[in-house]
Amino acid sequence: MIQHITPDSAMRAALAKSPEAHKYSHGHALVLAGGPGKGGAARLAARAALRVGAGLVTVLAPQSALAENAAQLTAVMLDPLPDAFSLRGILQDKRKNALLLGPGLGLARAQEMVPAALWGQRATVLDADALTAFADDPERLFNHLHPACVLTPHEGEFARLFPDLAEALRTGALPRPEAVRQAAARAGCTVLLKGADTLITAPDGAIAQNGASGDQAAPWLATAGSGDVLAGIICGLLARGFAPFDAACTGAWLHAEAARRFGPGLIAEDLPEELPAVFRALGL
Template identity: 45%
Template sequence: GDLDLGIIDRAELIVDALFGAGLTRPVAGAPAELLVRAAARRRNGGVPVVAVDVPSGVDGDSGACRGPVAPADLTVTFFRAKPGHYLLPGREMCGALAVCGIGIDDAVLELDAVAPQTAVNAPALWRRALRPPAPEDHKYTRGHVLVVAGEMPGASALAARAAARAGAGMVTVGWFPEDDAAARPFFDARLPAALLRRNLGETGDLAQFCRERKVQTILAGQGFGRGAGRRQKLAEIARLPPSCILDADALFPDVPVLDGQSGPPDAGTVLTPHAGEFERLAGAGDAGTGKVGRTRRVAAETGATIVHKGYDTVIAAPDGRAVIGANALPGLASAGTGDVLAGIVAGLRAQGMPPFEAACAAAWCHAESARFCGPGLLADDLPDRLPEALAAAFGRAPAR
């Protein structure tokens, strides 16, 4: 029969079980009116809403809202959480999330037809690849990171400090001759004494420097500049033997290494785009497939691990593995925090951590560092809280 919309106005608890995670069409008609009224009752009358599986209207795969949604105070789902519980905007609609067993044996996850393709980013996924310092280590076994600076040296200073705090044995900040007048006094004033500084000369000299100084990882693109000559330098840097972390100005389609012809030089490359940079890389062809699907596609096409940054950061490997970040704080949405994240990835890669695992560990530790900072954080604060985040990743209390 007809739905009694007035029942919502008399309710003291609203249980939303209209639609589940498999919804593929917009909610319309009487169900949409019910959800609009339920949302108003919650907003104006303080009546709690409990959603079953997902709040009706939230796509369980993408987190997209298909029509009106009544935000829940509690969402109860079954067996395993869905990507839409962690992806925006659905994540903000779910409230607290409870995952309940309903008698399904975990062994079914070993079946190819239902094997999970996406996970929540957590230390259990990558802790074994996170290398603690060993008694026999020295600076070269811990890895040498080269951070290439450009027009905005502050971005490279943040990244370099993060790479060092992430455990790299040596960090060099280098720049090209055209930036020497600005870069040298800036870095002399701002960088800790333990971080090395160097005018790199021309790009032709860079391969020799990397070989002689045993550079394992190069981080480039952050604040580098967009002129034609700089784009060519980025292309040459990305083709050098060390593994590369490419950020910001290196993530434009017209940078020769990402022009669709040659792709990144090897599977060790990690790209760290924010939403705008990702849109330039991905195009709009599959915008309806959701953040996880699009990030997977770009990873497969480029052959690189992609860190698609945001409150719901998605990391995808070329082989299809993907994780969603669930521990980020809104306070990370400020200038320079992405440079810190790229530096953490570089520091972990230099120590031999595989690219996907390094990206996952970096994103998790980046968010935990923000948690240790508390409200009012600046990007400058994050590197110094990394040791605490790494201790948490190893499952032990930070040393005092």
């Protein structure tokens, strides 16, 4: 049975913050960035992670891209990340509890960094380049994945990782919910398939849908960087301690609701800035 995501009391309670808590109570999210000229997607995601309530967010960028990112970041922190060995060192700090890899990362950097990130056994969102980098050998990615991961493909990325399921979808041999359910079982982690009606499936078969069509339509989400913001929201929720399936479901709803509230003219930069209004409307 497909659960339809709604802002119920459980979601409100999970999103609320205790007045006695401090920033270290809400996790430290790491967003890996690509080289010079490619950092915009990671910065969008990092801003979203911070807006959704992660206590601290750090962008990890190559040395050659530090100046560019430093010129754009203020509340989001910035550190150099030259190689995968260094990432393993960073992950010795257990307070850094959630990662996002993919937006603007670059395929070669993704192939290097994803195994190191997954070695750390942290809650991890993989999007964009972190998925496409393994299109030639999806099993190489699946062998590293663990239950605290969330994959956030659009239909093209889904087809690169799960070509047989995508073909079954194309021919009508499998309905969309069943294809996503099988993908999550194969990957051993939560899979969120983006679309007007986003589907989220856990490896145990739990499935939810976030409708953004009909009277809930959010057509202005069809803009560059929107998916990067969604990935950042989910990463921020993971940092706050949300379970992977719950983070994906809550993130999908917040993402679409922010777009609905903003309305026509939306660009990706607007989405994180609309989250405070969404929270106020939820009574947080």
